[in-house]
Amino acid sequence: MINRNPNIANIKAGYLFPEIAKRRREFAAANPDAKIISLGIGNTTEPILPHTNAGLLGGASALADVKTYSGYADDSAGFTKLREKIAAAFYKDLVEPDEVFVSDGAKCDIGRLQLLFGAEVKVAVQDPSYPVYVDGSVLAGAAGGWEGSGYAGITYLPCTAENNFFPNLDLIPQNSLIYFCSPNNPTGATADRAQLTALVNAAISKGCIIIFDAAYSEFIRDPALPKSIYEIENAKICAIEVNSFSKPAGFTGVRLGWSIVPKALKYASGESVNTDWNRVNNTIFNGASNIAQAGGLAAIDEKGLEEMRALTDFYLGNAKLIRSTLQEMGINCIGGDNSPYIWAHFPGRDSWEVFSEILEKCQVVTTPGAGFGPAGQSFVRFSAFGHRENVEEACRRLKSNFI
Template structure:
C-alpha cells in the first residue's frame, strides 16, 4: 500500500473558504427564502473591463485561424505581457524580463514557491494572514503539529492586532522564510515604506527570504505605502513578490498572476554554496506549468492600455466606495473597524469579543450575511471578523443597514 503524506493529517479541518461556503450552503438549503448577502470570500462581482473582453475576443479569433493560432507558449509568459508588467509596475526598478514569471494566479504561486526551499527552513507568518502560506507549509512538513492554542509547532507567528497597530514585530529568533502580505489580507492594513525597510534590513542581516504578497497593491491610496517591495532597493537581494490580476482587474475566474524573482536573490545549498533562486523557480515553472492561456494573457495585457487603465481605475473606485460605506457605516454604529483605506477588506472587532465563528453563525442566522471569521486567518484573528467590499453596491448598503439595525455592538 502506498504511504500517504502524513503532513496532510496535521491540517486543521478544511480550507477556510470551503468551510464558510459549506455553512452558507447549509443555511440556504434550510432557509431557501432567505436573501443571503455574501461579503465573505474576496471574490469580485463586476464584469471584466471592456478592454480585456475586447482583447480576449480578438485572441479567440486568432485561435480560429491556422496562421494566427497559438499552441504552447513560453511557460514564463509571453513577452508582450511581461514587458508591459515591467514598464507599468516596475519602471526604473531594474527588474528584467527573465525575473517575471506569469502564472495562473497568486494563490498557486504562494503555495508552490515553497517547493524550491528545503523542508527544514523555518518560517514566520504574520498572524492573522491569508491561510495559504501556512497550510502549504504544513503540507510540506515544515511545521510540527497543531497545538491547543491554535498554533503549529515550529512556526513563528508575528502578531498583528489593534494593540500594535497591525505592524508585526521583527522575530526574536532568526527565521529563514518570512511571509508578508501588504496590503494585508485579512486586516486591510499596510506597512509604510519605512516599516517595510526594517524587514528588508532584517532579512539581509539574517540571510532570510521575504515572500511578499502584493495581490492587493492596486487598492493602495496612501502615499507612504510602497506599491512593490522593490521600491526598497536592497529588496532585490532578499525578496520574491507575488502579484495578481484577480483583485486588480477582476480575473478571479480567468486566472492570471505573476511572480517577480530577481536573479540576485540567493539561498544556501547543502554543500554550503550560495545559489540563485531564479533558475530553480524557472526549472520548477517550466517543468510543472505549461503557461497561462494565450487568450487570458492578451486580456491581462489590455489592462495596461489607456482604456484598460481607466476601466480598472473605475472598478477599483467602485469597490473602494463600498469599503468606505462599510467602514463608515459600521463605525457610526459603534463598531471598531480597520482597513478599507488601502485594501478592499474591513476588519472589525466582534461585539463583546464574541468568538469569530460564533459571530459568523450569528450574522448568517440573524441577518443573513456571510463574512469570514477572523480566527480562520490565525489565532490573533480571534475576536475579529472580515467583510469584503467586492459586493454589489445595493447589497453592500443593505448589508450595512442590516448589521446596524439588528446587532448591538
C-alpha cells in the first residue's frame, strides 16, 4: 500500500473558508428564517463591467471561428500582448514583459512558487496572514512540526496594534522566504514607502527572497503608498510579486492573475529564478484560459482601467460604511481606506466566539482573526465585498443588535 504524504497530515484543521461556509450552513439550517449577510470570505459580488466583459465575450467568440481559434500556447506564461500590457499598465518601466508570468490566480501561483525553493527553505510570514502562505509551505514540507499555535519551521512576524501592524524585521531569519502582503489581507494595513524600503533592505542584508502579494494594490487611494514592491530601489534582486485580476476586475471566478519574477533575482548558486519559474510552470501548468486572458487585455486598456477604478471605488464605499459603523460602536479597527478589509479588535475575546456572536445576533458572517494566525486572536475581519444594500443592512444590524 502507498503512504500518505506526511506533509498533508501536517496541515492543521480544514481550510479556513470551507470551515466558515460550513458553520454558515449549519446556522442557516437551524435558523431557516434568518436572512444571512456575508461579510466573510473576500469574494466579489458585483458584475463585470461592460468593456471588460466584452473582452471575455470576444475571447469566447474567437474560439468558434477557424480564423481566430487558438489552443495551447507554446509557453504557459501567457499571451505576449498581455505580458506587455501588464508590464506597461502596472509597472511602467520597472518590469520587462518576460518577467511577467500570466496565471490562473495568485493562490495557485503561491502554491507553485514554493516549488522553487523546496522543503529546506526557512519561511517567515506576517502574523496574521492569508492561510495559503503557511498551508502551501506545509504541503511543500518546509514548515516543520505543529507546536500548538504554529509550525516549528515557520517564523511568525506578529502584526499587532502595538507595532501599527508592521512587523519587527529583526525577527526575520537569515536566508528565509518572506511572505509579505500589502495592502494586507486580513488586517487591511498598507505598508508605506519607508516600511517597504526597510523590508527590502532587510531582505537583501539577510539573503532573503520576498514573495510580495499585491493582490489588493488597486484599492490603494493614497498616492504616497507604493502599489508594487518594485517601486522600492533594489527590490528586483530580492522580490517576487504576485497579483491578480480577481478583485479589481471582478475575476474571482474567471481565474486570471500574474507573477513577476525579475531576471535579476538569483539563488545562492547564482542561477536564475526566472528561468526555473518558466520551467516549473511549463511542467505542471498549462497557462490561464485564453478567454480569461482576452478579458484581461480589455481590463487593462484605458476603458478597462476606468472600470477597475469604478469597481474598486464601489467596494471602498462599502468599506467606509463598515469602518464608520464599527467606529461609531466604539470598536477599534484599521483598514478599509486603501483596502477592502476592516480588521476589528475585540480585546480579550476569542475570535471564533466573536464570529459566532455576530452571526447569531446579527446574522452577519465575518472571518475570525485566529483563522489567519496566532496574532489574529481577538480580531475579526469584515470584508467589504457585498451588494450595497446588504452592507447597509449589516451595518444597521451591527449597530442595533451587537452590544
